[in-house]
Amino acid sequence: MSLRGRDGLGGRAAITGIGATEFSKDSGRSELRLAVEAVHAALADAGLTPADVDGMVTFTMDTSPEITVAQAAGIGELSFFSRIHYGGGAACATVQQAALAIATGVADVVVCYRAFNERSGRRFGSGVRHREPSAEGAALGWALPFGLLTPASWVAMAAQRYLHTYGLTPEAFGHVAVVDRKYAATNPAAYFHGRPITLADHAASRWIAEPLRLLDCCQETDGGQALVVTSVERARDLPHPPAVIAAAAQGAGRAQEQMTSFYRDDLTGLPETAVVARQLWRTSGLAPADIDVGILYDHFTPFVLMQLEEFGFCAPGEAPDFVAKERLPLNTHGGQLGEAYLHGMNGVAEAVRQIRGTAVNPVPGAERVLVTAGTGVPTSGLVLTADPQGRTRSTTGPPLHL
Amino acid sequence: MNGEPEVHEEFEARLKAYEGRPAAATGVGRDPVNEPMIRHWCEAMGDTNPAYTGPNAIAPPTMLQAWTMAGLSRRPERTAAYDELLGLLDESGHHAVVATDCEQEYLRPLRPGDEITFDSVIESVSERKTTKLGPGYFVTTRTDIRAGGELAGTHRFRILKYAPARRPKDPKDRKDPKDPKNRKDPKDRKAPEERRPRPVVNRDNAGFWEGVARHELLIQRCTGCGTLRFPWLPGCNSCGSLEWDTVEASGEGTVYSYVVMHHPPFPTFAPPYAVGLIELAEGVRIISNVVGVPYDKVRIGMPVRLEFRRYDEELVLPVFQGVTR
Numbered sequence: 111m112s113l114r115g116r117d118g119l120g121g122r123a124a125i126t127g128i129g130a131t132e133f134s135k136d137s138g139r140s141e142l143r144l145a146v147e148a149v150h151a152a153l154a155d156a157g158l159t160p161a162d163v164d165g166m167v168t169f170t171m172d173t174s175p176e177i178t179v180a181q182a183a184g185i186g187e188l189s190f191f192s193r194i195h196y197g198g199g200a201a202c203a204t205v206q207q208a209a210l211a212i213a214t215g216v217a218d219v220v221v222c223y224r225a226f227n228e229r230s231g232r233r234f235g236s237g238v239r240h241r242e243p244s245a246e247g248a249a250l251g252w253a254l255p256f257g258l259l260t261p262a263s264w265v266a267m268a269a270q271r272y273l274h275t276y277g278l279t280p281e282a283f284g285h286v287a288v289v290d291r292k293y294a295a296t297n298p299a300a301y302f303h304g305r306p307i308t309l310a311d312h313a314a315s316r317w318i319a320e321p322l323r324l325l326d327c328c329q330e331t332d333g334g335q336a337l338v339v340t341s342v343e344r345a346r347d348l349p350h351p352p353a354v355i356a357a358a359a360q361g362a363g364r365a366q367e368q369m370t371s372f373y374r375d376d377l378t379g380l381p382e383t384a385v386v387a388r389q390l391w392r393t394s395g396l397a398p399a400d401i402d403v404g405i406l407y408d409h410f411t412p413f414v415l416m417q418l419e420e421f422g423f424c425a426p427g428e429a430p431d432f433v434a435k436e437r438l439p440l441n442t443h444g445g446q447l448g449e450a451y452l453h454g455m456n457g458v459a460e461a462v463r464q465i466r467g468t469a470v471n472p473v474p475g476a477e478r479v480l481v482t483a484g485t486g487v488p489t490s491g492l493v494l495t496a497d498p499q500g501r502t503r504s505t506t507g508p509p510l511h512l
Numbered sequence: 513m514n515g516e517p518e519v520h521e522e523f524e525a526r527l528k529a530y531e532g533r534p535a536a537a538t539g540v541g542r543d544p545v546n547e548p549m550i551r552h553w554c555e556a557m558g559d560t561n562p563a564y565t566g567p568n569a570i571a572p573p574t575m576l577q578a579w580t581m582a583g584l585s586r587r588p589e590r591t592a593a594y595d596e597l598l599g600l601l602d603e604s605g606h607h608a609v610v611a612t613d614c615e616q617e618y619l620r621p622l623r624p625g626d627e628i629t630f631d632s633v634i635e636s637v638s639e640r641k642t643t644k645l646g647p648g649y650f651v652t653t654r655t656d657i658r659a660g661g662e663l664a665g666t667h668r669f670r671i672l673k674y675a676p677a678r679r680p681k682d683p684k685d686r687k688d689p690k691d692p693k694n695r696k697d698p699k700d701r702k703a704p705e706e707r708r709p710r711p712v713v714n715r716d717n718a719g720f721w722e723g724v725a726r727h728e729l730l731i732q733r734c735t736g737c738g739t740l741r742f743p744w745l746p747g748c749n750s751c752g753s754l755e756w757d758t759v760e761a762s763g764e765g766t767v768y769s770y771v772v773m774h775h776p777p778f779p780t781f782a783p784p785y786a787v788g789l790i791e792l793a794e795g796v797r798i799i800s801n802v803v804g805v806p807y808d809k810v811r812i813g814m815p816v817r818l819e820f821r822r823y824d825e826e827l828v829l830p831v832f833q834g835v836t837r
């Protein structure tokens with residue numbers, strides 16, 4: 111039941127397996143291992159295998175992330191992962207999240223879990239720090255002692271491999287920076303308003319983490335961005351034409367880490383973006399050629415190239431040329447390199463403005479916009495489209511609400 | 513080192529005997545839970561949560577300890593048992609003390625009018641631990657707070673009683689600096705903030721770092737399906753098995769990718785320097801440093817060979833010697 115009436119969730123999903131570790135005062139093993147054991151036990155109870163799982167839900171402030179439990183439990187790609195905040199109040203909500211995902215076809219088999227050493231964990235370890243380091247911390251711990259310390263350096267490790275594989279030079283990344291700054295230059299809201307750059311400027315900017323230069327890295331921003339979402343029907347009665355959410359998807363790749371996925375496949379792509387892309391194309395029924403504007407997450411330029419390739423706008427290794435030739439209007443607000451770094455939220459707003467026709471750098475007739483989120487981490491994406499009914503009306507007469 | 517463990521065992525058994533004994537006399541809250549104290553607390557904390565006002569108000573859970581406080585005029589009464597325990601630690605050289613942390617559990621909300629009683633026990637005394645401050649013992653006391661006789665919450669308080677670490681100033685510790693085997697790398701003397709970040713060691717990867725200490729680079733091997741894996745995790749991504757053993761890396765590898773770090777500078781690392789993603793001959797990858805090669809000569813595909821380098825008193829890392837052709 112929702113506050114205003116019956117919801118569509120009742121009777122759509124069921125709990126089909128349960129499993130736990132022993133309950134003790136001192137488990138003698140890590141919280142991550144406990145989580146994996148519990149997941150295995152529940153799957154066995156359900157008569158399913160890790161290969162069947164495509165969704166995971168846990169609590170925030172859990173030390174074992176969904177992707178790490180998946181990695182250690184033999185679970186592959188995930189199309190749904192969620193954490194609910196607010197401590198113990200989350201328990202039933204994890205099941206609700208799973209049911210929502212299942213009822214809507216976002217996932218087929220969702221495992222909800224929570225595992226911890228509440229009792230012994232605080233005494234484990236040496237020194238004055240009592241807490242067992244989390245799995246999240248441990249993942250980073252493989253890189254930090256060697257001086258691989260910054261997000262730029264984590265991206266650079268994959269970027270170097272990309273250049274090597276396709277026989278490119280670091281200038282390949284410059285096209286993205288130039289395009290972003292071109293649009294920012296004519297966007298009064300952009301931090302870099304009025305300050306376009308050239309490829310030569312890019313090539314002359316100093317190294318940050320070679321092969322990344324200063325102009326490959328986005329700025330840091332203070333600011334905020336909010337979005338209001340409602341039903342399409344309701345939105346039709348509001349002042350602006352709706353930007354319909356034609357598709358929305360999450361994605362984590364196999365053996366995903368947060369920015370440090372160095373140990374899987376060939377490092378020249380973004381497998382998590384591929385998971386998002388497959389779902390967005392399938393759900394929206396669209397293909398790359400149908401997209402009018404791309405708002406691609408650009409905290410670092412190399413990952414814009416890899417996203418274009420993962421979404422199928424061009425073949426692997428061809429994205430630098432694709433961007434140089436401006437085959438697709440890209441980051442028309444100036445992106446995060448040019449406008450502001452608000453973790454992608456300002457990009458969603460730009461997509462809405464393009465569909466409304468109110469962008470400062472409007473793409474004529476833009477009706478279908480792809481928006482993406484943070485790259486190199488478990489990620490997400492949207493396809494926003496103009497209202498099909500609005501389009502029908504516009505052929506018979508001027509739309510009412512423009 | 514030899515012989516010491518027995519002494520510790522006997523001593524630790526004596527310490528352990530204090531577990532479960534009262535740490536402070538049973539007490540009664542000076543005032544029942546009351547609205548004025550709640551209001552003062554919320555104002556001082558800037559907490560505007562509506563749950564703490566109005567007819568059904570509860571007390572902020574974090575006030576737990578406040579209801580047991582004796583006020584300015586009295587001191588909480590330690591028991592003889594607690595005094596003895598601290599005395600034992602003092603006598604054994606662990607005379608320094610530092611509060612390390614406290615934690616609270618809330619079992620039921622406290623409401624105005626609740627009468628508070630509490631008692632405190634020595635919950636645990638740890639084994640001897642090595643800490644940056646020096647070797648010592650963690651002593652945890654637990655106070656159970658009751659409202660109307662019903663357990664409402666617990667408050668744990670932990671201290672470290674330790675023997676302050678000695679700086680090597682004794683003449684017998686001073687070695688001939690001209691003797692090359694006593695010449696310490698200047699990196700050994702660095703202040704903590706100038707040292708490399710520590711490895712993040714937990715139960716799932718401790719075996720790797722134990723191997724490093726023995727100058728072995730250990731790769732996990734799934735005993736279910738035979739897949740080698742790195743980084744260390746408790747289970748296999750190929751088959752989900754939790755059973756594993758290790759194989760020692762041959763030490764041969766190649767540079768799979770690399771980064772040259774330029775900016776920002778960190779105290780420990782002097783940019784520019786190269787960080788490599790090394791693909792071991794066994795097929796797994798590890799982040800490490802390529803040494804013996806100028807930073808601008810590192811290349812993808814360059815053969816490298818494992819060696820172990822000490823960076824300070826505590827830190828040994830597996831690094832890779834570049835083999836230039």
Ligand SMILES: [Zn+2]
Pocket residue numbers: 734735736737738739748749750751752753
């Ligand atoms: Zn396996």
